[in-house]
Amino acid sequence: MDHPVSVLEIAAAASAAAGIAGALGTALRRRIDRLPADVDALAARLDAELPQTQCGRCTYAGCRPYADAMARGAAGPNQCPPGGDHTARALARLLGREALPVDRAYGEVRAPYVAVIDETRCIGCARCLPACPVDAIVGAKKRMHTVIAALCTGCELCLPPCPVDCIAMLPCVAIPPLPDG
Ligand code: SF4
Ligand code: SF4
Numbered sequence: 001m002d003h004p005v006s007v008l009e010i011a012a013a014a015s016a017a018a019g020i021a022g023a024l025g026t027a028l029r030r031r032i033d034r035l036p037a038d039v040d041a042l043a044a045r046l047d048a049e050l051p052q053t054q055c056g057r058c059t060y061a062g063c064r065p066y067a068d069a070m071a072r073g074a075a076g077p078n079q080c081p082p083g084g085d086h087t088a089r090a091l092a093r094l095l096g097r098e099a100l101p102v103d104r105a106y107g108e109v110r111a112p113y114v115a116v117i118d119e120t121r122c123i124g125c126a127r128c129l130p131a132c133p134v135d136a137i138v139g140a141k142k143r144m145h146t147v148i149a150a151l152c153t154g155c156e157l158c159l160p161p162c163p164v165d166c167i168a169m170l171p172c173v174a175i176p177p178l179p180d181g
């Protein structure tokens with residue numbers, strides 16, 4: 001026979017539901033906690049496929065943080081424009097996921113570029129120096145600056161700080177080798 005549901009019964013049902021949700025949350029947290037041993041090894045393998053441009057276009061602070069996010073399942077394998085579609089395929093293979101071309105929302109895929117400073121316009125302000133993640137720019141304050149093309153990864157991070165807009169990105173057709181020593 002039907003009987004009216006009491007406030008106490010509703011409260012008990014809500015409490016039980018909250019308990020189940022809590023238990024599921026705890027189980028999920030345990031599962032996430034258990035992953036890192038494997039995640040770290042996978043992240044290292046993913047990182048080895050990345051171009052190490054450290055440009056941040058993937059929306060992560062650099063290649064290794066992006067690799068970590070992929071290994072945790074928090075990022076897809078098609079977010080790295082400098083790596084191009086070939087890298088996206090390699091990452092997808094490591095993750096056991098469907099291979100997709102790079103999502104152009106993260107940036108254009110193009111041939112490697114290097115930064116070149118127009119030394120006739122450089123005012124030597126040195127603002128580009130700290131922006132370069134690989135120390136490819138040399139120069140002292142109030143002196144002309146230049147880019148060591150063989151070190152430049154083409155990340156473009158030096159462009160915004162330049163107050164006179166004298167840094168251009170050019171296709172790296174032939175990068176001269178570093179001198180010995
Ligand atoms: S977009 Fe690619 S190259 Fe740039 S930081 Fe991310 S993983 Fe590295
Ligand atoms: S010189 Fe500019 S483009 Fe080249 S690696 Fe440094 S910040 Fe990136």
Ligand code: SF4
Pocket residue numbers: 117121122123124125126127128129139145161162163164165166167
């Ligand atoms: S930020 Fe521009 S002007 Fe300043 S040192 Fe670098 S290239 Fe020269």
